[in-house]
């Protein structure tokens with residue numbers, strides 16, 4: 137069952153293309169992350185779904201109904217603004233009650249619904265405070281409750297965690313994810329933080345320059361990025377201008393590529409490799425080591441390129457200036473505006489043998 | 491715009507617009523409407539000259555607040571009038587009050603524009619400052635000063651009002667800012683645990 141369908145929407149501000157032929161579908165009950173760099177048009181897409189901005193062309197469906205000509209209040213959506221946009225001069229209670237008052241609900245109904253939501257967001261004893269008397273995280277939850285109060289089908293959240301300090305953010309993320317899933321509501325949230333998107337979203341839609349680069353579950357986006365942009369944007373990627381200089385990749389036409397740390401095997405000696413393959417293993421100089429908690433990040437220079445890999449803590453320590461052996465399992469090679477996965481030739485030969 | 495225009499020029503502008511030379515004049519006459527040299531003219535000229543005082547107070551306040559509160563209300567289905575009454579107005583009320591006071595202070599003393607438009611018809615189209623001028627020109631100093639002191643008295647009242655509004659408005663803001671230190675997520679888990687039952 138599709139909850140949201142966006143079909144070929146475009147939006148220009150002057151001659152700037154904020155949205156360029158954007159299309160995607162969202163299933164009911166899914167929590168979707170709209171991920172992209174700042175200025176890539178995420179907020180614009182969200183505001184067009186909400187009806188706060190009108191697309192120049194294209195169609196938007198919510199719950200199977202075309203909503204292009206419906207005002208925001210009639211679309212069955214709840215919107216969480218990046219700045220929360222709480223009503224400053226109203227108490228928490230009045231803020232949450234606003235949408236219900238507009239719907240002319242009875243006083244008892246409003247009271248019980250607001251109390252239920254205040255309980256849900258853990259602010260049952262704060263309903264008589266004003267927004268300015270609350271912390272950032274609490275304000276965000278009030279905005280969440282206010283958006284939920286009129287029972288929307290679809291919740292739209294613009295950078296919901298951006299203005300909250302790191303410690304609380306982590307806790308709020310999992311709380312929001314659990315709460316949205318428990319309520320069974322469909323939600324789209326905007327973020328420029330890939331860790332956040334991977335952690336919170338069921339599916340991710342990646343935007344760049346007003347276009348959709350790729351949509352899919354996090355694992356899929358991570359493992360098979362369809363465009364050079366996604367390959368670069370996701371993960372801790374290193375781009376090389378020509379990957380055919382590396383051993384194991386010489387038989388390809390020269391082409392730029394992306395390497396992820398997990399594609400690299402870095403060893404202190406050739407024997408330390410799981411399967412020593414001297415012909416397809418590079419030699420390099422360690423340029424830096426960084427302790428990363430569960431692993432050690434190693435930056436190693438190979439043929440003038442700095443590559444990045446991880447090494448387990450249990451392995452022999454490698455220091456800056458040491459020689460190291462580097463085996464590259466695979467590379468995302470560029471192919472016009474697509475990417476292809478290129479495996480090390482040693483691995484392919486091996487699979488032929490088996 | 492009206493800030494940069496001398497009140498006298500503004501007055502002349504109204505005479506050109508509504509006076510005998512204007513193409514509008516016959517229409518006004520037909521409907522028995524007197525603007526120039528009558529009370530409507532004085533009001534128009536005063537409003538024209540003093541309104542910038544209100545906008546000057548309001549524009550920065552409204553710009554700094556942005557429109558996201560209004561947009562939030564829109565997404566919840568509120569009508570334009572409800573949004574103005576319940577969201578916009580409460581947010582600008584102090585600036586609006588301050589602007590109105592400034593505006594009335596200016597209106598009280600307005601001379602140039604009104605002088606041109608009114609035509610000085612005593613007892614009919616005269617304002618206090620105009621009356622002072624007439625009395626003064628008639629060498630009736632005592633009367634002129636008497637009227638002037640009425641004006642001064644009104645000015646003082648407005649000054650007091652202005653300070654009250656400013657003081658009270660600030661105090662409320664300070665009160666709102668006095669946020670206590672609250673533990674961030676103390677009640678969060680408890681609330682989340684009850685999600686199932688409350689939905």
Ligand SMILES: Nc1ncnc2c1ncn2[C@@H]1O[C@H](COP(=O)(O)OP(=O)(O)O)[C@@H](O)[C@H]1O
Nearest residue numbers: 149152154172173174175176177178179180181
């Ligand atoms: N109302 C507007 N008028 C003009 N330009 C706008 C407007 N809203 C957004 N833009 C421009 O569109 C681009 C995309 O904006 P936005 O959707 O807010 O990006 P994001 O949320 O991904 O950071 C930005 O470069 C921004 O300057």
Ligand SMILES: [Mg+2]
Nearest residue numbers: 178179180326
């Ligand atoms: Mg944005």
